[in-house]
Amino acid sequence: MNDNREHYYHADDLKKFTHIGEFGKELADKYFQYYSAVFAEGALTAREKSLIALAVAHTVQCPYCIDAYTTDAIEKGYSEKQMMEAVHVAAAIRSGSSLVHGVQMMNKTKEISM
Amino acid sequence: MRNKSLSSRHSPLASSGHQLDILEHCADIPSFRSKLEEAGMQSLRPGAIEVFQINIGKMCNQVCGHCHVDAGPDRKEIMTRETMQQCLNVLERLPVRTVDITGGAPEMNPDFRWFVEALTSLGKHVIVRCNLTVIVANKKFNDLPEFYSKHGVEIASSLPFYSAERTDRQRGEGVFQDSIRALQLLNAAGYGKTDTGLVLNLVYNPAGAFLPASQEQLERDFKTELKRHYGIEFNKLMCITNMPVSRYLEYLIASGNYEKYMARLVTAFNPSAARNVMCRNTISVGWDGYLYDCDFNQMLELKVEGYAKHISEFDDASLSSREIRVNQHCYGCTAGAGSSCAGSIA
Numbered sequence: 001m002n003d004n005r006e007h008y009y010h011a012d013d014l015k016k017f018t019h020i021g022e023f024g025k026e027l028a029d030k031y032f033q034y035y036s037a038v039f040a041e042g043a044l045t046a047r048e049k050s051l052i053a054l055a056v057a058h059t060v061q062c063p064y065c066i067d068a069y070t071t072d073a074i075e076k077g078y079s080e081k082q083m084m085e086a087v088h089v090a091a092a093i094r095s096g097s098s099l100v101h102g103v104q105m106m107n108k109t110k111e112i113s114m
Numbered sequence: 115m116r117n118k119s120l121s122s123r124h125s126p127l128a129s130s131g132h133q134l135d136i137l138e139h140c141a142d143i144p145s146f147r148s149k150l151e152e153a154g155m156q157s158l159r160p161g162a163i164e165v166f167q168i169n170i171g172k173m174c175n176q177v178c179g180h181c182h183v184d185a186g187p188d189r190k191e192i193m194t195r196e197t198m199q200q201c202l203n204v205l206e207r208l209p210v211r212t213v214d215i216t217g218g219a220p221e222m223n224p225d226f227r228w229f230v231e232a233l234t235s236l237g238k239h240v241i242v243r244c245n246l247t248v249i250v251a252n253k254k255f256n257d258l259p260e261f262y263s264k265h266g267v268e269i270a271s272s273l274p275f276y277s278a279e280r281t282d283r284q285r286g287e288g289v290f291q292d293s294i295r296a297l298q299l300l301n302a303a304g305y306g307k308t309d310t311g312l313v314l315n316l317v318y319n320p321a322g323a324f325l326p327a328s329q330e331q332l333e334r335d336f337k338t339e340l341k342r343h344y345g346i347e348f349n350k351l352m353c354i355t356n357m358p359v360s361r362y363l364e365y366l367i368a369s370g371n372y373e374k375y376m377a378r379l380v381t382a383f384n385p386s387a388a389r390n391v392m393c394r395n396t397i398s399v400g401w402d403g404y405l406y407d408c409d410f411n412q413m414l415e416l417k418v419e420g421y422a423k424h425i426s427e428f429d430d431a432s433l434s435s436r437e438i439r440v441n442q443h444c445y446g447c448t449a450g451a452g453s454s455c456a457g458s459i460a
Contacts (some may be wrong), residue, residue: 047331074320077327077335079277 014064047076054083055090117177117286119186120361127364128184130415136367137358137442140376146444153385158438160407164395167214167409167455168193168201170226171401174218175251178272178285180319180362182413185218192218195225197403197425202232204428214270214396214455216243216409221255234265241268243317243455246296247289259303268313269305270352270455271297274321276339284321297346306348314347317457319354323371325382325450326353329458352457355379357410357446379445387452387460393438396455399425407438409455414443 021028057065171192306314422429452459
């Protein structure tokens, strides 16, 4: 084990993702096969899927995914504005999912209040 | 830093030898030649010359961050009329239809118009790589659209994106607005319009350490956005990958992207693009008349193989039997959809 493991995330680890099968090849192979199929051209274009992936990457707050899909989205021709709007969509849904629970808080408050 | 060339800053990267040394010693990057061999190509050999690309000087009114020529206002190397005449002598007897004039800003060469007129009178199809802003940089260039139109010149102009932010980051502050004004002048002269026959192509190259998007997709986006916001029309968009040469190499190293970019190019190596690289049908002439396999080899001072290395000793037999010189920068032309001065190739 080397050196700089004082941080949990290392940018270089992203390229090691393809070696994840080292501790379990069968499931890794199935995963990568599934992953490729998901991102192939389909009813949605690979370009549209890239922007969805960028937004989801922010929702799950995965730094590897954010690096990978920022590059991918730029290489698929998206502008900075488009990418930021996608992130705002993710942020709006994420914050909305907190805020909508306010209804539960209001319901409970009313239930126990005179 | 952005307003001076590597050369005038006395940067070590101004030396082609230093650049080649860096390119040849990038960790974990296989040699381009070995990659070609893996793809079943022992060497790259030329076909018939279809395009004569002539770089008539390094002088330019811009200092773009990605420029592989290291061009700028401080560069004084420009082609003389004598060398131009040597090009004309060769072209007179050569069945090459297309002459692609590049720079720097080729229009800043005082013999530019004379040269274009001489080429068109030989019946050559002339493409000028116009940086757009030169048209509005000085009154003496304002009539360029009319000059181009009169001689049926095809225009190929760089515009890295349809937004000012991304364009100016690469090409300098205010370049986007000046480019828009110039494009509107070209449109007013009939360029890019249906049925005029006056071709205006735009050139996209990434403003950063990434590969170009699909040419078709970007062309659709550029056409929609430029028309919607500025009323601009153009014919085709050509996507070019940035080569790790000169100022773009400087940017890659300074931004910490060099190794990652090279690895990206290698991962994206496309054998079908390798089979169609432009050096197989193009010959590149430097401002001083020396011959190269392409404009990038020219900037790395990798002259053509064979005994005829200068336009004054141009020899078809020597050129057609030569092996094209390759090095690590060639990964730029073979990545993804491939790259050439006419856009994607695979």
